[in-house]
Amino acid sequence: MLAASMVVSLAVTAAPVAAQQGAPSIAVSGAVPTPLTLTATDLAAMPRASVTTTNNGIATKYEGVWLAEVLRKAGLPIGNGLRGGSLSMYVLAAASDGYQVLFSLGELDPEITDGQYLVADAADGKPLFGEMGAFRLVVPGDKRGARSIRMLASLTVVQTKR
Ligand SMILES: Nc1nc2c(c(=O)[nH]1)N[C@H]1C(S)=C(S)[C@@H](COP(=O)(O)O)O[C@H]1N2
Numbered sequence: 001m002l003a004a005s006m007v008v009s010l011a012v013t014a015a016p017v018a019a020q021q022g023a024p025s026i027a028v029s030g031a032v033p034t035p036l037t038l039t040a041t042d043l044a045a046m047p048r049a050s051v052t053t054t055n056n057g058i059a060t061k062y063e064g065v066w067l068a069e070v071l072r073k074a075g076l077p078i079g080n081g082l083r084g085g086s087l088s089m090y091v092l093a094a095a096s097d098g099y100q101v102l103f104s105l106g107e108l109d110p111e112i113t114d115g116q117y118l119v120a121d122a123a124d125g126k127p128l129f130g131e132m133g134a135f136r137l138v139v140p141g142d143k144r145g146a147r148s149i150r151m152l153a154s155l156t157v158v159q160t161k162r
């Protein structure tokens, strides 16, 4: 009797936990026409790009999707349409450990700067995992890796102009 009731209570508590532990994703929200929740499957279906970083002489090839493409998918005017009010927008990238990094929308537009901002889901041919998290925003042009936010969980777009 006791064993049977334990089995039942385990089953009841395990189901919600499994639902919470669904595929890792990046929430794209805020001042965007089309809020998104992107999983690795979604990123795999988007235009792919890669960058190589070198850290203490060790090269790492990150693969993923340009951040600009993610923002375009969320309906932002990347490219020719990025002008006027869009240039007073920013993107707050946040990780599951609480780390946050801020980018202006203008710096992320490949028609405005040569900056590279990759939403990476793989390194050296393997999916990211562990303390990297499933996703990392890699900024290879930076002198230090401080803005290359691991465990990327959300991108919140904010319009400052009123
Ligand atoms: N989520 C998260 N990302 C982070 C950090 C962090 O504390 N949390 N530290 C940053 C800093 S200060 C550096 S220098 C790099 C280190 O990345 P690396 O281990 O690939 O060299 O990660 C960056 N990304």
Ligand SMILES: [Mo]
Pocket (backbone or CB within 6 Å): 144, 145, 146
């Ligand atoms: Mo750092």
